[in-house]
Amino acid sequence: MNNYLTEEAINKLKEEIEYRKVVVRHKIIEDIKEARAFGDLSENFEYKAAKRERARNESRIRYLERMIKTAKIIKDDTEDNQVGIGKTVTLRFLKENEVEEFKIVTTVEADPMNNLISIESPIGKAIFKHRVGEIVKVYSPNGEYEVKIDKVVKE
Template sequence: MATYLSAEAFEQMKIELEHRKKIIRREISEKILHAKEMGDLSENFEYQTAKEEQSLNETRIMEIESILYDVVLVKNSQGASRIALGTTFIVETEGKKKTYSLVGSNEANPLEGKISNESPIGIAFLDKKKGDKVEFEAPSGVIKYTILDIF
C-alpha cells in the first residue's frame, strides 16, 4: 500500500535515514566495541543496552526504507475547491475556528492540525467544499463543523 507524504516530510525522512545510517550506526558500533572491551558480555549492561539500541535503530532504518520505497508525493493543493490530500482548510466548530491540513498517515499529528486521510475525521472531510457542514462521531459525541475556507 502506498504511503502518502508531502515533499517536506519526504525530505525529512531522507535526512533521518541518512543520519541513522551514517552517524547513529557508527556511534552504536563504538558503544558496542567499548562494551566488549569491558569483558564478560553475559552480565555487561552497557553491551546489552548498546545491542538493544542497535536493534531499534536498524528497525527504524528498515521502516523508513519501506516507506520511501512505496511513497506517493502529495502536492500542495492550493486553490482547490474541495478538500483532498495536501489541502489546508479552516473550519468552525462551537464558535471556534480551527485550521487543519489533510495529510498521509505517516505525517499525521493532530496537535499540529495535521489530520490523516485514513482517520475517521479525515475521511469525513474528504471531498467536501467550502460551506459544507460535516458531522463527526467522536468518543465524546457528535461534533459539527462548517468548512469556512480551503487553500
C-alpha cells in the same frame, strides 16, 4: 498497505534513513566497542543496551524503507478554496459551535496534538477536497458529527 505521501514527506524519510545509516550507526558501533572494553559481556549492561539500540535503529531503517517502497505519491491538485494537503483549514463544529484550525498532512507528518491532521484520519477523509462553506458529515469511532469549512489557506 499504501502510505499516502508527498514528495516532500518521502524526502524527509530519506533524510532520516541517511542520518540513521551514517551518524546513528557509527555512534552505536563506537558504543559497542567501548562496552566490550569493560570486560565480561555476559553481565555487561552497557554492551546489552548498545546492542538493543542497534536493533532498534536497524528496525527503524527497515520500517522507513518499507514505507517509502509502498508509498503512493500524492500531489495537491486542489483549488485555492478546496481542502488539500499542506493547507490550513478552519472548521466550525456545528453541534458545539466551536472553531478549530487544522493543517492537512500525510500520515507520516500527522500530529493530532498539534492540529496536524492526516488525510487518512476520519476528519481528514471527510473534508478532503471539499470547499469553503460546505457542511460535511464526519464518521469517527466516537460517533458522527458535522463540520462547516469556514476557511482554507494554502501555505
